[in-house]
Amino acid sequence: MTHKLLFLFGGIFFITLVLSYYKETYTNQDIIQILDISYVKAFLLKDTDHYVKNMSSADLYARHANNHKDYLKRISEDVTTIPLDKQSILMNSISQANDFFNNYSDSYIKLGEMNLIPWKLAFTKGYYENGLPHTRMDIIFLPQSILNESNYSITKTLIHEKVHLHQRKYKMRYQQKLQEENYKIIGKRINDYRIRSNPDVDEYIYYHPNNFIMIETYSTLTPKNIQDTQIVDIDVKYEHPYEEIAYQVAEKYSV
Incomplete structure (x- = not known):
């Protein structure tokens, strides 16, 4: 009886490993x-x-x-x-x-x-x-x-x-974590016509924990192109918390 149970559990474990392998392969590659x-x-x-x-x-x-x-x-x-x-x-x-x-x-x-x-x-x-x-x-x-x-x-x-x-x-997770890290929402981007539209960020304007507003605005109301902008900090990643995080993650990649 003990041998049969061991065989049964061993078979279940093997099937689980196989399914896990194929699930991971599908998830990562296909x-x-x-x-x-x-x-x-x-x-x-x-x-x-x-x-x-x-x-x-x-x-x-x-x-x-x-x-x-x-x-x-x-x-x-x-x-x-x-x-x-x-x-x-x-x-x-x-x-x-x-x-x-x-x-x-x-x-x-x-x-x-x-x-x-x-x-x-x-x-x-x-x-x-x-x-x-x-x-x-x-x-x-x-x-x-x-x-x-x-x-x-x-x-x-x-x-x-x-x-x-x-x-x-995972928008709600990010908003919660940003709040915990002392990023403060101070308005909506759509209410400021100077702000360059960016599809990668949420609808809010944030105040950074290091005491500056995170926005990228056009240099003029008749900009030459979408990169004719000025930003509150010298680094473009401070346009918005989402951009800051995305740049930080990508910087951790190395060959």
């Missing part, structure tokens, strides 16, 4: 989507998150758009994909990012949590948001030109942007 051009175009035109709808006149001027409708049309036409011979570059960087996240945790991110978030990637020619990598809902947007950068640089960008996906998914 949830990767390079989104179809038509899907991304429809996503942008729909503007479900109201990112474009909430842009100020300075935002539109910086993006060389006449109005919200014009910008939606322009960005939908900017969508592209990547050639097959470049996909291996992307996959290699994703693999490196997955390896990093497999062993990463902090007060905001639980161990193994990042690799439960799928990679959904969209590519543009470079007009949309001036080619700056960013996220919208559960999608990471990248300029096609990023594949000309080093593997190290691409991987750091992917890590940074995936942290933004995590921030969106």
Whole structure:
């Protein structure tokens, strides 16, 4: 009887190990989507998150758009994909990012949590948001030109942007932790027309524990582009707590 029980428990343990292996393999490697051009175009035109709808006149001027409708049309036409011979570059960087996240945790991110978030990637020619990598809902947007950068640089960008996906998914956790760390909400970004719109951050303006307001504003109401800005500190990471955290996590990646 004892031998039968040992055999039974041994079998259960083996099956559990096998299932755990396949679950981890699927989580870390197989949830990767390079989104179809038509899907991304429809996503942008729909503007479900109201990112474009909430842009100020300075935002539109910086993006060389006449109005919200014009910008939606322009960005939908900017969508592209990547050639097959470049996909291996992307996959290699994703693999490196997955390896990093497999062993990463902090007060905001639980161990193994990042690799439960799928990679959904969209590519543009470079007009949309001036080619700056960013996220919208559960999608990471990248300029096609990023594949000309080093593997190290691409991987750091992917890590940074995936942290933004995590921030969106666990918004309440971040707000609670930020409050515990003495970041103070002092207003809403939408109420200040000078602030450059950024899809990677939440709706609030924060006061940093080191006593400064975390905002990035346009240098003028007629900015040359979306990088024609001024920031409260010399370091761009202080635009918002989400950016500060994403930069800090990505900086911990090393080859």
